[in-house]
Amino acid sequence: MRIVHRTILWALLLLFAAYFLAPLYVMLVTSFKDMDQVRATSMVALPTQPTFEAWTKAWSSACTGTDCRGLxxxxxxxxxxxxxxxxxxxxxxxxxxxxxxxxxxxxxxxxxxxxxxxxxxxxxxxxxxxxxxxxxxxxxxxxxxxxxxxxxxxxxxxxxxxxxxxxxxxxxxxxxxxxxxxxxxxxxxxxxxxxxxxxxxxxxxxxxxxxxxxxxxxxxxxxxxxxxxxxxxxxxxxxxxxxxxxxxxxxxxxxxxxxxxxxxxxxxxxxxxxxxxxxxxx
CATH class of the missing domain: 1.10.3720.10 (MetI-like)
Known part of the structure; x- marks a missing residue:
């Protein structure tokens, strides 16, 4: 009975962890895709050709209003x-x-x-x-x-x-x-x-x-x-x-x-x- 309780507890903890980490996962995999991959694949799919292009643009050249120096x-x-x-x-x-x-x-x-x-x-x-x-x-x-x-x-x-x-x-x-x-x-x-x-x-x-x-x-x-x-x-x-x-x-x-x-x-x-x-x- 104790093993069953611990198994249920771990299952619930893992379920809650997955629920809260899901948005972070989607953000992470999307950030390593180019726009063609974003359009062609689902939001949970891993990038087929990972790229840092989005990170580079967000940091140094993305537009925030009229200013295009990134974050x-x-x-x-x-x-x-x-x-x-x-x-x-x-x-x-x-x-x-x-x-x-x-x-x-x-x-x-x-x-x-x-x-x-x-x-x-x-x-x-x-x-x-x-x-x-x-x-x-x-x-x-x-x-x-x-x-x-x-x-x-x-x-x-x-x-x-x-x-x-x-x-x-x-x-x-x-x-x-x-x-x-x-x-x-x-x-x-x-x-x-x-x-x-x-x-x-x-x-x-x-x-x-x-x-x-x-x-x-x-x-x-x-x-x-x-x-x-x-x-x-x-x-x-x-x-x-x-x-x-x-x-x-x-x-x-x-x-x-x-x-x-x-x-x-x-x-x-x-x-x-x-x-x-x-x-x-x-």
């Missing part, structure tokens, strides 16, 4: 936006969590509760006020404006992650360091951060994925030269031409998804370990 400039904009936004939101979230968990003060719980509103607040609510703020700061329609927007949007979540993780750290560590004369920053840098590797991995993966895949902020707050990869992909897919090149669209979608797929393949197991180490408790 390359949009990809680089996303890199320039994601790296500092992830680093700053993770660092400030760690600092906030450290203070709220280990250096509690009068009103700290109220401040933490107020910060949690940012986790559940709809993104559309902040579009108008943030556009005004970015205009006042002189960074509207720029990479710097997108960095600031994602930093502020991600700070409540990163603070939640780190605060809940640091609550589980023994308070005796901080007290002993204080008795030895260590300062606030010394304790944070030499004791707390080295113990934070699991939650650091979780937060970096979470923020990287959220920021890279964001479309709403990218389309609202970017300018002509600062649009991220998601906006470029949308413009490419919606650009009208005499012939709809599905292979190029599929290759472009995969190019946009490759960084997040790479992060999860390389660091996915550490993400799960970090969650079980305390990222969502508290």
């Amino acid at each position: 390359q400039p949009f990809f680089m904009n996303s890199v320039l936006m994601v790296v500092p936004a992830v680093a700053l939101s993770t660092l400030l979230g760690a600092l906030n969590g450290y203070v709220l968990a280990q250096w509690r003060f009068r009103g700290s719980e109220t401040m933490f509760a107020l910060m949690l509103f940012g986790v559940f607040m709809p993104m559309q609510v902040v579009l108008l006020p943030m556009s005004q703020v970015l205009g006042w700061l002189g960074i509207a329609s720029s990479i710097w404006g997108l960095i600031l927007m994602h930093l502020l949007a991600g700070l409540p979540t990163t603070t939640l992650f780190f605060r809940n993780y640091y609550v589980g750290l023994p308070p005796e560590l901080v007290k002993a360091a204080m008795l030895d004369g260590a300062s606030f920053w010394q304790i944070f840098r030499r004791i707390v951060l080295p113990l934070s590797v699991p939650i650091l991995v979780v937060t970096v993966i979470w923020q990287f994925t959220a920021i890279w895949n964001d479309f709403l902020y990218g389309v609202v707050f970017s300018g002509a030269d600062s649009k991220p990869i998601t906006v470029g992909l949308n413009n490419l897919a919606n650009t009208t031409s005499s012939v709809k090149e599905y292979n190029v669209d599929m290759a472009a979608a995969l190019i946009a998804a490759l960084p997040t797929l790479f992060v999860y393949v390389v660091a996915g197991k550490y993400f799960v370990r970090g969650l079980t180490a305390g990222a969502v408790k508290g």
